[in-house]
C-alpha cells in the first residue's frame with residue numbers, strides 16, 4: 001500500500017514542487033543522495049575507493065520531455081565522465097534513457113547515447129543503462145541492442161527480477177555477451193507483468209542468478225578491469241542478505257571466482273554489508289547518485305522501505 005503511495009507521489013509534479021522546497025526533506029534525501037553538486041559525489045567516491053569499493057556515478061534525472069533538457073542531461077553526463085577520468089576515480093556511470101530523450105524520440109535518444117558511449121570509450125569507461133518502469137522496457141532494450149549492434153562493448157543493461165519476462169530476456173540478450181545488472185525492480189507494476197508477491201520476486205531472483213552464473217561459465221567473461229571502470233561481469237544489485245548468501249554459495253558450488261561477479265548496492269544503504277563483502281574479497285560497487293533532480297529517486301527509496309521516513313524524522317528531532 002505505502003509502496004504504491006510513494007511511487008504515485010513520485011510522479012506528481014505538484015508534489016515534487018512542494019516537497020523539494022522543504023529544506024528538511026532535502027536534508028533527509030542526503031541519506032541516499034551524495035549531494036546536489038558533482039564535488040560531493042567525488043568525495044563520496046574517493047572515500048569508497050579508499051575502502052576498496054568501486055562506484056557507479058549517476059547524475060540524477062529522468063523523464064525529460066524537451067530536447068533542450070535532454071541536451072543538458074547529456075552535457076552533465078559527458079562532464080561526469082571527464083571528472084571521473086581527471087580525478088582517477090574507480091567508477092563507471094549509470095544513466096536512464098528517459099533522461100536523454102527516450103520519451104521524445106528513440107532516434108534522439110540513440111544519437112545522445114552514441115555521443116556518451118564514444119566519450120566513455122575514449123576515456124576507457126563503461127555506461128550502465130538503468131531500467132525504468134515496464135512502459136519503457138521494450139524501448140530501453142531496443143536502444144541497448146542497437147548500441148551493441150553499433151559495436152559498442154562498453155555498455156550494459158539492468159534487468160528486473162520482478163518482471164515475468166526477464167528470464168527470457170536474459171536468454172535472448174545473452175548472445176550479446178551482455179553483462180547484466182540484476183535488481184529486483186523499484187517501480188509499481190501490475191500483476192499482468194510482474195510478480196505481485198515479494199516471495200516470488202525473491203525466488204525468481206535466485207533462479208535468474210543461477211542462469212547468469214551458467215552464462216558466466218559458458219561465455220568466459222573477461223575479468224574486471226584494473227581501474228574497476230569496465231566490469232565485464234554480471235552484477236547482482238541487492239541488499240538482501242539471503243539473496244547474497246544464495247549467490248555466494250552458488251559461486252562456490254560452481255567454482256566461479258570472486259572476481260567474476262560484482263555485488264552492487266545503493267549509496268546510504270547497508271554500508272556495513274558493503275564493507276563486509278569487500279573485506280571478504282568480493283567485488284563491490286556502490287551506486288552514487290547526485291544532482292538536483294533527487295525527488296523521484298528519493299521517493300523510490302521510501303517506497304522500498306517506508307519505515308525510512310519515520311526513522312529519518314525521528315533522527316532529525318534527536319539532533
Ligand SMILES: Cc1cc2nc3c(=O)[nH]c(=O)nc-3n(C[C@H](O)[C@H](O)[C@H](O)COP(=O)(O)OP(=O)(O)OC[C@H]3O[C@@H](n4cnc5c(N)ncnc54)[C@H](O)[C@@H]3O)c2cc1C
Nearest residue numbers: 130131158183184185186237238239240264265266301304
Ligand atoms: C546498484 C543498484 C542499482 C539499481 N538499479 C535499478 C534499476 O536500474 N531499476 C530498478 O527498477 N531498480 C534498481 N535498483 C533498485 C532495486 O530494484 C530494488 O528496488 C532495491 O535494491 C531494493 O531491493 P533489495 O534487492 O535490496 O531487496 P529488499 O528485499 O527490498 O531489501 C533487502 C534489505 O535491504 C535493505 N533495504 C532495501 N531497500 C532499502 C531502502 N530503500 N532503504 C533502507 N534499506 C533498504 C533493508 O535492510 C532490507 O531488508 C537498483 C538497486 C541497486 C542496489
